[in-house]
Amino acid sequence: MDKIPVINFSLFADSNVRNRQTVVKQIYQACHEIGFMYLQNHGISLDLIKQVFSKSKAFFNLSLEIKQQLAWSNEFSNQGYVGIEREKLDANKPGDLKEAFNVGRKDAATRGRDDAENFFVSCLSSPAKDSCILAFYQACTELTHRILQAFALALQLPEDFFITRHTEQNHTLRLLHYPPVQQLPQPGQVRAGEHSDYGSITLLFQDEIGGLEIQTTAGQWIAAPAIPDTVIVNTGDLMQRWTNHVFCSTKHRVIIPSDERVKQSRYSVAFFCHPNDDTEIACLESCQKEHTPIYPPILAGEYLLSRLRATY
């Protein structure tokens, strides 16, 4: 598959079992062959998405000083502001030309929140305090649950198999801003370095600027432009481990536009869906037909921490 499929997700809620089964098959094929898809009729209100983008713009417009008061401080909470060039999604390349703000739901005590972060939570300018951002977090959680249901059916598992392992809301909602590129980038520097995502599924909403590319199994980079009224869904590394590569976690990156758009900001919003920390990610039985387990079992929480440590 060298094209990202567009799937009408409303049919998954259809009372007609055949229609439902058709969507499940399309999702299986997309995850198996390319690891990315566009979902139409995903159920998240366009108005809410617009509001989130405008809150994001307002936040990134704040002074660096204010944003730094909300700085990301450790991989345990994985929350807060990440400045330009701080993160290297591709560890071998210069830092990414982007800034980000991570919003999580994780209970403070279980992730060892320190005093600085208590300050962050109480800070009024924090998007993590915003009701529209929290409503969006909830809407994304619900959408990922419906997708996880389809995944379970696609893999011949009980319908609630993945949902019951995603109850802690360990997910991270990430606002992203790629500022206009005014200076010559360092060699190999891009807006977001080549990487695959760490968790089970990612939802991605983007503006019209473009630059997102994904790598096909043949090694070719193809553009993944915004398609109105759709959300991009991709499978992450934990899902790839769980399914023994039946579902693939595909490399992607955000390049610097080679035209006038280089002078414009790009905004996107990603929702990284993660299993409960104590979920053992061990190769699913229904995924052992083609080959024996590729990876040893690992706990989801430990895996995520190791990946975050490697990128900051």
Ligand SMILES: O=C(O)CCC(=O)C(=O)O
């Ligand atoms: O901004 C985008 O379009 C992609 C961002 C991304 O891949 C990520 O943050 O993992």
Ligand SMILES: [Fe+2]
């Ligand atoms: Fe990504």
